[in-house]
Amino acid sequence: MTYCLAASVNAGLVFAADSRTNAGLDHINTYPKLHPFVWEGERALVLLSAGNLATTQSVVAELQRESQSGGPLYEARYLDEAAEYVGRLSQRVQSRHTPEGPGASSVSLEATFILGGQIGDQEPGLFLVYPQGNYITCSDEQPFLQIGETKYGKPILDRIIEPSLSLEDAARCALVSIDSTMRSNLSVGPPLDLMIYQRDSLEFPRALRYKLNSPYFASIRKQWGDGLRRLFDELPRFDWEK
Amino acid sequence: MTYCLAASVNAGLVFAADSRTNAGLDHINTYPKLHPFVWEGERALVLLSAGNLATTQSVVAELQRESQSGGPLYEARYLDEAAEYVGRLSQRVQSRHTPEGPGASSVSLEATFILGGQIGDQEPGLFLVYPQGNYITCSDEQPFLQIGETKYGKPILDRIIEPSLSLEDAARCALVSIDSTMRSNLSVGPPLDLMIYQRDSLEFPRALRYKLNSPYFASIRKQWGDGLRRLFDELPRFDWEK
Numbered sequence: 001m002t003y004c005l006a007a008s009v010n011a012g013l014v015f016a017a018d019s020r021t022n023a024g025l026d027h028i029n030t031y032p033k034l035h036p037f038v039w040e041g042e043r044a045l046v047l048l049s050a051g052n053l054a055t056t057q058s059v060v061a062e063l064q065r066e067s068q069s070g071g072p073l074y075e076a077r078y079l080d081e082a083a084e085y086v087g088r089l090s091q092r093v094q095s096r097h098t099p100e101g102p103g104a105s106s107v108s109l110e111a112t113f114i115l116g117g118q119i120g121d122q123e124p125g126l127f128l129v130y131p132q133g134n135y136i137t138c139s140d141e142q143p144f145l146q147i148g149e150t151k152y153g154k155p156i157l158d159r160i161i162e163p164s165l166s167l168e169d170a171a172r173c174a175l176v177s178i179d180s181t182m183r184s185n186l187s188v189g190p191p192l193d194l195m196i197y198q199r200d201s202l203e204f205p206r207a208l209r210y211k212l213n214s215p216y217f218a219s220i221r222k223q224w225g226d227g228l229r230r231l232f233d234e235l236p237r238f239d240w241e242k
Numbered sequence: 243m244t245y246c247l248a249a250s251v252n253a254g255l256v257f258a259a260d261s262r263t264n265a266g267l268d269h270i271n272t273y274p275k276l277h278p279f280v281w282e283g284e285r286a287l288v289l290l291s292a293g294n295l296a297t298t299q300s301v302v303a304e305l306q307r308e309s310q311s312g313g314p315l316y317e318a319r320y321l322d323e324a325a326e327y328v329g330r331l332s333q334r335v336q337s338r339h340t341p342e343g344p345g346a347s348s349v350s351l352e353a354t355f356i357l358g359g360q361i362g363d364q365e366p367g368l369f370l371v372y373p374q375g376n377y378i379t380c381s382d383e384q385p386f387l388q389i390g391e392t393k394y395g396k397p398i399l400d401r402i403i404e405p406s407l408s409l410e411d412a413a414r415c416a417l418v419s420i421d422s423t424m425r426s427n428l429s430v431g432p433p434l435d436l437m438i439y440q441r442d443s444l445e446f447p448r449a450l451r452y453k454l455n456s457p458y459f460a461s462i463r464k465q466w467g468d469g470l471r472r473l474f475d476e477l478p479r480f481d482w483e484k
Contacts, residue, residue, distance in 0.1 A: 151393030155422040180397040219478045231469040236461045
């Protein structure tokens, strides 16, 4: 599995992902899941990928090749047009390798993507592209999207992420969310990739990579873990304990 | 869905469950998922249920009928014998109602159970009974079991639950775990049921039920929510924020 998330706040967009891939427990690897497509001053897009590794690698490779000389991500007039293209490409890659007939392998080739960014002076946005090629965007009530192993890290996003948050707070919340997921699920693992896109900059997002022992991420992990423990110890007692 | 969990600490056992059942979004109901079977001074067992409501209700009703005059839960020599029986009964109920042949309905009749308690002077224990009737127990490393919508509430259990915890701390941790789940998933809802079994008491466990506005549960929810927010605000800043 994988865990990727993106949050949309008034100040811009935050993208984060773990980097563990696995095809069975003895085939664990590290592969980036966060792919920027930037034409400075014109448009800045970031793609996050989860699901079958062959499918996501093919889709990303194709997009990167195309983007060297324009291509559909550069030509899309709107973000949802770009999401539509990613969905179509994903479908094409999946169907190319889906065996047919009886006795066909039942391995799922499905992949899910988050595409976010900003085109010119349009509003920044986020889209989640399903394996079927269709897509949704997020709302102001819940201005984040997740793909992969999403449940462990959702409660903290539900509590914290809102449009008025600073980009840095949104990025910290993403780190805490991925940390909780890594602790509960072996298939999500370091290093973590983080990209922070400042609204209207149309520049390459600020990119950070953290290992478990990277000083900043280690300090977040420790302070959060110790703080939770203290918070728990301070919870009100039952009647009969008093 | 449903969320039930049980924790085993040196001082005894804690059982907790939400009480929402649903068969589609317009068929939401409240039904207890925590069922005690106690012969005071001899044995105290608690069953938690998740899955198809018809299956779990049939299994529980049958166990309750049988237990009025002894029955397999009373006669089992060991906890795992009782777990084995619950698994067989669940299989029997499922197969009774599973349609056969082409065009048969694809509704899943599967159910999962946690059975815990103590028999005489044996060690207290917990078993998770799968829909297939087989079962596992938990380890000292991770002395809790969960069924139903388990992921949202797992990170806090992973961090807090350990054998040396007091029964009250384990119970508080269960409440926090269910609260996080309820906030992130509509299919898990109040009231919450909690049972606290004191090791070697062989008595009816202490039973508590909490609504959202029950003073104690409301104070836990508020203190935890406010505390998380404060904890988050105090996390170390990125370099460039200083």
